Amino acid sequence: MNNSDTRAAASLSALAREAAPRAAAKGPAENAFRVENLEVAFGNHTVLKNISIGLRARAVTAIIGPSGCGKSTFLRSLNRMHELVPEAKMTGTIHLFGKNIYGSEIDPVVVRRRVGMVFQKSNPFPTMSIAENVTVGLRLNGMGDKSLLRERLETSLKMSALWDEVKDRLHAPAISLSGGQQQRLCIARALAVKPEVLLMDEPASALDPLATSKIEELILELKKEFTIVIVTHNMQQAARISDFTAFFYMGDLIEYDSTLKIFTNPSVKQTEDYVTGRFG
């Protein structure tokens, strides 16, 4: 290990240590997701191999690993978004708070109302105003009560720390917002339908450092109420905001433990090599 590696590793473990008390402070351990023997393939290409993992409720779990390791596919299997690819095949089970979300009677549309998602590239609907974007999930599912919509609009924007910035121009086009604001708008949009889980696929990778830190603060705030699973390429980010970290490599779950353990004393050599930046 050369000097810069040592320094990087030291700062990461410092970050993880600093963040650790937050993980310890959470309530009784309950798993939001219980994933058993999950295998996902697209056509003949197996992307995830025999993954079994429990994801803690009201905590932040970071999914890390090099590009192409199956992180995003894993995330998308948690709200059945991977099924949008026509040749996707899946075996194994995923339970959300005890209920099999792949049960034959379960409609994926209903799963996605319980498990919200924020994407890498912010994608507010360009034909809609800020307010319309936030309430779209409710309106298109048949909610017409104006006062209730108005209330959800305000709470969602407050939860996503955007309210103060947009309260005077709720009817302005959503695409008039800055990149960071657009991403927080997408978070507000996801929160408005009251999901139990929020999946985030590299939500800050296209943002500048200031906007990134706002998103990170927001995640720490949101985990009090929501279960958060976040895919990230940024080791510092994983160390700063997550309670648990899962390391994926080539479709395998290599190691899964508390973030403190993963960044200070990983059990597997591969994990150590990855988090210290020696490969990937």
Add this chain to the structure above:
Amino acid sequence: MHENRHTFRKGVNVLMQVVTLLCALLVIVPLFLIFYHILKQGIGSVNLAFFTHLPAPVGETGGGMANAIAGTFVLLGLAALFGIPFGVFGGVYLAEYAAPRVAWWIRFVADILNGVPSIIWGMTVSALIVLRMKTFSAWAGGIVLAMIMVPLVLRTTEEVLALVPSGYREAALALGISRWRTIFSIVIRTALKGIITGLLLALARVAGETAPLLFTAFGNAFWTHHLSEPIAALPLQIFAYGISPYDDWHRQAWAGALVLLLLVVSINIAVRILTRDRFSKLV
């Protein structure tokens, strides 16, 4: 030596630029020639009577093309009524639902249909509708124009829907919005301007169709009171007057051509206005 080759290359460059410019002008010049000629020949006969009177009997001067102008709008209305739903919904199916193999076949067939000469459409509809109803009719004229529109509208609708980034579909589906709601309230809404543009261009295209109407709408020197009667249309009237031996009718034909051209040009201008900020809205 180097100096020479440099000059030579510059010369070739200038030459190529001039050649391509001339070819581009070759496209524009005829348009202005046509427009100038029709304007010159037709403007003298475009007056109030032209828009309000029926064609005058042979031997009488004056008269107008009121019935043909109205007929063209009626036929376009019928074509839109029948053609737009099939074209738009077919395009939505193609872009949003169809499996790649199925989509390939539909696209292939639609492209062939777009190349079918319009007179063949006319004969087909004549056999299917006119012979059965035992009369030429506005219905048959509207339907034949609709049939010409459908493959055009289908392809343009599909193309603009494909331009809507998949991120919007994913965002909507991830909110627990159902597939059809996502398509109708998010995807189509995002692409609406492009779809309307396609519709207007298809209408402009069929507004000038003549051959298929000869077999179906047939034309009418009087007002049509019922859609199951033959109906007049500008292109038919221009054709009938254009091949006649009377100078007065020739003048009327030029005036009709001018009005038809203005109709098509104004549809195109509407499209331009509509698409001015298309990309800021679409992507």
